[in-house]
Amino acid sequence: MRLSRTATTRRPLIMSDGNGLAEALLGLPGFRVLAVIESDVELVVTVETTGGAVGCHRCGVRAEAQDRMEVEVRDLACFGRPVRLVWRKRRWRCVDLDCDARTWTESSSAVSARQVLTRRAGQEACRQVGMNARPVAGLARELGVCWWTVMDAVAEHGTPLVEDPDRVGPVRHLGVDETSFLAATPERSTVYVTGLVDLQRRRIIDLVEGNSAADLRRWTGSADDQWLAGIEVVAADLAESFRAGLSPGLDHARRVADPFHVVRVGNRCLDKVRRRVQQETLGHRGRKADPLYRIRKLLLSGAERLDERGNQRLLLGLRVGDPADEVLGAWLAKESVRDVYLAENPTQAAVLLDKAIAACRADDVEEIRSLGITLASWRTEILAHHDTGASNGPTEGLNLCVKKVKRCGHGFRNFDNYRLRVLLHAGGVTWPSRRHPPRLRERSPQSNA
Numbered sequence: 001m002r003l004s005r006t007a008t009t010r011r012p013l014i015m016s017d018g019n020g021l022a023e024a025l026l027g028l029p030g031f032r033v034l035a036v037i038e039s040d041v042e043l044v045v046t047v048e049t050t051g052g053a054v055g056c057h058r059c060g061v062r063a064e065a066q067d068r069m070e071v072e073v074r075d076l077a078c079f080g081r082p083v084r085l086v087w088r089k090r091r092w093r094c095v096d097l098d099c100d101a102r103t104w105t106e107s108s109s110a111v112s113a114r115q116v117l118t119r120r121a122g123q124e125a126c127r128q129v130g131m132n133a134r135p136v137a138g139l140a141r142e143l144g145v146c147w148w149t150v151m152d153a154v155a156e157h158g159t160p161l162v163e164d165p166d167r168v169g170p171v172r173h174l175g176v177d178e179t180s181f182l183a184a185t186p187e188r189s190t191v192y193v194t195g196l197v198d199l200q201r202r203r204i205i206d207l208v209e210g211n212s213a214a215d216l217r218r219w220t221g222s223a224d225d226q227w228l229a230g231i232e233v234v235a236a237d238l239a240e241s242f243r244a245g246l247s248p249g250l251d252h253a254r255r256v257a258d259p260f261h262v263v264r265v266g267n268r269c270l271d272k273v274r275r276r277v278q279q280e281t282l283g284h285r286g287r288k289a290d291p292l293y294r295i296r297k298l299l300l301s302g303a304e305r306l307d308e309r310g311n312q313r314l315l316l317g318l319r320v321g322d323p324a325d326e327v328l329g330a331w332l333a334k335e336s337v338r339d340v341y342l343a344e345n346p347t348q349a350a351v352l353l354d355k356a357i358a359a360c361r362a363d364d365v366e367e368i369r370s371l372g373i374t375l376a377s378w379r380t381e382i383l384a385h386h387d388t389g390a391s392n393g394p395t396e397g398l399n400l401c402v403k404k405v406k407r408c409g410h411g412f413r414n415f416d417n418y419r420l421r422v423l424l425h426a427g428g429v430t431w432p433s434r435r436h437p438p439r440l441r442e443r444s445p446q447s448n449a
């Protein structure tokens, strides 16, 4: 064994006997270490296999060693230093002149053919990018490979985990929610993806490109019929495209309008009226000192959350900025929507919702009438929340995970990569188990303070 350093350091290395020591550090069964060279930036470890004689894979005749070729791959870092593994790969030759096999090189399960990373380094890269949502570019720099090498490793090791039929399992409460995927540019409008969520186990089942009825129908069409039949409740926002897309695949399931989105419809109506009144009374968009602009946040918060001072400010703002009481009307409409969710039982909720719908539809303000129409059209779905208790609330945490993946990738262009990484991070993937080493020092270190 040769152990050497480049000329930049003066420290002499102490040689000990052991090939065994080097192999124990390497930890690749079937390989022996021939040389270790340390440079400023990496550790170069030259290895070869320990295997003896082999037979020809065609005719079975004992093969003859022809020569060796060097293959360089990246391995896991060693004591904080990146490692370049130089494998002196043996080339075999069949001695039988009639055999077609001629020559071939040995192979190992630790290093796949034509790969730049060892198998274990590829698995670790996949775990870092998938489980920990680390950026591919950073990992590539750390390992000393290109972006594509890492992404290929994520795809190679991650795809089987994501496609594992046991990952999803039976789902009773399904959540459907859209998120933006690509921001709008001068050439195209925003591109959305639709996330499908297991609301009870809080994991993302799948991502579908697009947010149209056809996109959703494509997904339900490809899903297993029996699995779909097990879904009892579907929670979604108030989008006609979702309502249409869930049919016919999920016609049997109870549809629930997600409370957060229902309340948001009321908030949006209020915002719309406030902006219009603002424009009509002052002739411009909201500015810092404008009475309605100053109370825009107070208007949107729930009445029960306002303290005395908040109430005073709200009333004052309305008195000054809302001469025809239009904003006040929209505020009352918004509160009547919120009240539906304060109801104690489904019957009470139905009464409150019907009251809100009737009041909105009889209003003089067009935006409020339109809110009434929306509420009426989603009446069944809104009230279904009170029977089933289902909402997309549990997915909020998942949306944070999705955003984390998106941010760490600095945006995505390739939907398949995006889907893979989101599902690896938030899809309830079972990672290959890794045993934890025993913990050293159970107590906190003593302090002298």
Ligand SMILES: [Zn+2]
Binding pocket: 056, 057, 058, 059, 060, 061, 094, 095, 096, 099, 100, 101, 102
């Ligand atoms: Zn042969």
